[in-house]
Amino acid sequence: MHTVTRFLRALLLSITAAFLAVAQAPQPGPDTLTLTSGEKLIGHFVRSTGATVTFKSDGLGDVTIDWSKVRDLATAAKVAVIRKGVKLHKKEAPTYIPQGTLAEQDQKLQIAPGPPAAPQSIPLTDTAVVIDQAAFQKALNRSPGIFSDWAGTLTGGATLVEATQKNRTFTGAAALVRAEPTEDWLDPSYRTLVNFSASYGKLSEPGATTIKTSIIHAAIEQDKYFATSLFGFGQADFDHNFSQGLDLQQTYNGGIGWTAVKTAAHELDLKASVSYIRQAFLPDATGVIPPSQSLIGSVFSEHYQRKLPKSARLDEALSVTPAWNNTSAYSAAFGTLVSVPVYKRLSGSVSIIDTFLNDPPPGFKKNSFQFALGVTYSLQ
Numbered sequence: 001m002h003t004v005t006r007f008l009r010a011l012l013l014s015i016t017a018a019f020l021a022v023a024q025a026p027q028p029g030p031d032t033l034t035l036t037s038g039e040k041l042i043g044h045f046v047r048s049t050g051a052t053v054t055f056k057s058d059g060l061g062d063v064t065i066d067w068s069k070v071r072d073l074a075t076a077a078k079v080a081v082i083r084k085g086v087k088l089h090k091k092e093a094p095t096y097i098p099q100g101t102l103a104e105q106d107q108k109l110q111i112a113p114g115p116p117a118a119p120q121s122i123p124l125t126d127t128a129v130v131i132d133q134a135a136f137q138k139a140l141n142r143s144p145g146i147f148s149d150w151a152g153t154l155t156g157g158a159t160l161v162e163a164t165q166k167n168r169t170f171t172g173a174a175a176l177v178r179a180e181p182t183e184d185w186l187d188p189s190y191r192t193l194v195n196f197s198a199s200y201g202k203l204s205e206p207g208a209t210t211i212k213t214s215i216i217h218a219a220i221e222q223d224k225y226f227a228t229s230l231f232g233f234g235q236a237d238f239d240h241n242f243s244q245g246l247d248l249q250q251t252y253n254g255g256i257g258w259t260a261v262k263t264a265a266h267e268l269d270l271k272a273s274v275s276y277i278r279q280a281f282l283p284d285a286t287g288v289i290p291p292s293q294s295l296i297g298s299v300f301s302e303h304y305q306r307k308l309p310k311s312a313r314l315d316e317a318l319s320v321t322p323a324w325n326n327t328s329a330y331s332a333a334f335g336t337l338v339s340v341p342v343y344k345r346l347s348g349s350v351s352i353i354d355t356f357l358n359d360p361p362p363g364f365k366k367n368s369f370q371f372a373l374g375v376t377y378s379l380q
Contacts, residue, residue: 031075073104080136152176157374169201191223214242229259245364266306285363297323349376
């Protein structure tokens with residue numbers, strides 16, 4: 001009994017000593033940033049690129065400043081410097097990444113790893129990203145859950161008319177993306193995209209046939225990157241268009257994609273796939289339902305995103321779907337969305353969607369055009 005008591009007492013003393021050692025360990029002092037105007041900011045370095053530095057000031061909060069306006073910068077905590085052209089893989093041992101306390105002067109970074117290693121001088125123009133060392137290590141070893149890191153937009157609009165004629169039109173869209181890892185200095189690993197859009201309307205008046213509009217598109221895509229700009233993907237698309245006599249078109253794709261352009265301002269993806277397409281139609285003008293058909297085809301598409309002035313954004317996509325076993329059963333789709341911020345995450349938006357189906361049932365037009373004004377909410 002005495003042996004157990006002594007053991008517990010020794011264990012308690014060890015835990016207490018360890019806790020006191022951690023509590024009394026010296027904490028790194030504040031970082032300092034001095035502007036060319038002479039103003040000095042006290043706080044913590046957050047991140048920098050070759051053009052700007054983000055600093056969390058004790059008095060001003062997060063501020064982003066051009067390096068040209070910075071006289072000098074010194075950090076007490078260590079940072080990691082990722083040079084231009086360097087891409088890392090998650091969980092990779094980054095032995096070639098300079099890490100240490102940071103001092104900046106005359107457009108050069110001085111990285112001091114600590115003895116016995118000598119300080120290293122790096123021109124600002126050679127750096128892509130500089131971040132806190134703790135954030136750097138966390139990003140390398142992070143394992144996000146399936147509900148983490150989703151970004152995208154939700155858009156909605158409505159038109160109501162109450163007179164001799166009654167008109168109800170509702171439009172909605174969701175464009176969601178989850179790209180891992182989220183850090184732009186790490187090689188991309190995979191990306192999940194979910195898209196949905198719908199337009200539903202009814203126009204009625206006494207003594208006349210009610211006119212209905214029903215257009216629905218849903219798609220899910222999973223990308224797996226083989227290199228920084230090359231990826232394979234699997235995709236499933238589902239389309240219903242009452243105005244074109246299309247009950248349901250199912251498209252299952254597998255192919256290769258290429259990120260042809262990717263900068264902070266814009267991004268362009270090009271994709272090509274082999275596809276299985278199943279078309280089912282609504283009754284034609286005579287009440288006859290055309291036979292469904294199975295097609296073997298391809299989808300060739302491009303997706304372009306661009307940041308516009310005043311934080312506006314452009315999102316545009318075009319796809320062409322030829323069918324190789326029935327060359328008359330081809331289709332195409334074009335869509336674009338321009339959103340302009342109004343308040344915080346809310347934006348006003350203008351969207352255009354144009355779909356083409358070359359083989360609709362008799363009595364239906366091949367082309368379907370939509371123009372909508374709405375409100376967009378950004379998830380991030």
